[in-house]
Amino acid sequence: MSVELSERGLVALLTLNNPAKLNALSGDFMNEIHQKIHDIDKKFNVLVVTGCSRAFAAGVDVHEIQELSHERAYLENFIDHRWESILDVKIPVIAAVSGYALGGGFELALMCDIVVASETAIFGFPEVNLGLMPGMGGTQMLTSIVGPKIASEIMMTGRFVTAAEALSLGIVSRLTDENLLLEQTLELAQKISEKSTMSTRMIKDAVRLAQNVGLAQGIKFERQMFRSLFSTSFKQKGVAAFLEKK
Numbered sequence: 001m002s003v004e005l006s007e008r009g010l011v012a013l014l015t016l017n018n019p020a021k022l023n024a025l026s027g028d029f030m031n032e033i034h035q036k037i038h039d040i041d042k043k044f045n046v047l048v049v050t051g052c053s054r055a056f057a058a059g060v061d062v063h064e065i066q067e068l069s070h071e072r073a074y075l076e077n078f079i080d081h082r083w084e085s086i087l088d089v090k091i092p093v094i095a096a097v098s099g100y101a102l103g104g105g106f107e108l109a110l111m112c113d114i115v116v117a118s119e120t121a122i123f124g125f126p127e128v129n130l131g132l133m134p135g136m137g138g139t140q141m142l143t144s145i146v147g148p149k150i151a152s153e154i155m156m157t158g159r160f161v162t163a164a165e166a167l168s169l170g171i172v173s174r175l176t177d178e179n180l181l182l183e184q185t186l187e188l189a190q191k192i193s194e195k196s197t198m199s200t201r202m203i204k205d206a207v208r209l210a211q212n213v214g215l216a217q218g219i220k221f222e223r224q225m226f227r228s229l230f231s232t233s234f235k236q237k238g239v240a241a242f243l244e245k246k
Helices: 027-037 070-075 081-088 104-110 126-130 138-146 148-157 163-169 178-193 197-210 215-231 233-245
Strands: 003-008 011-016 046-050 055-058 093-097 100-102 114-118 122-124 160-162 174-176
Touching: 003 027, 003 178, 011 027, 011 178, 027 081, 046 178, 055 093, 055 104, 093 104, 093 178, 100 104, 104 122, 104 138, 114 163, 114 178, 122 163, 126 148, 138 148, 160 163, 163 174, 174 178, 197 215, 197 233
Parallel strands: 011 046, 046 093, 055 100, 093 114, 100 122, 114 174
Antiparallel strands: 003 011, 122 160
């Protein structure tokens, strides 16, 4: 089994565990991820995705695409909805990245809402060196974070991005020691899991919307969600507890 799912209270931990191939992403591998996280939001409040020490995921399995022609890739629908399963998860998703996060692995991390990385993490889109380009949304997601100029330079050169640079560019939320990566990521996940599930899900929706619509439309949507939270039990308890402390 290349993908393991474990429970940490209200936090689900998805571990990519195929170190021999540096967690290279194949159709079978992505289908396994899809099956593991299907309807995961019905049981958990936060999902953490991590890999092994050498690699979060080192891109698409090159052996699988070696013989693929344009016609076959199109007719066989290579890279289908299963490859975007992380994007469909309704609860907050945190990536804990150590080692290589390249190509599809980089895109997998970008699909997550928060990225915590060890100082050994290395990001990049080396597809251009194979005569290819990102195909799991990388051109869109990276551009929305770092802007078109920097995104173009990273993808057109195929160069690696260090953990420190990724932090400075806003790709990574925080850096930590490799030995503390999972522990600190789970602590962050636990903290979020204790918040109102309606609030965290709506914040996620609003942040995603901000990447796809104009400011005025985004603010309007945010305000509608903000008002809707007034009817939740978590809001009633939270406000009452705050006023009691005062």
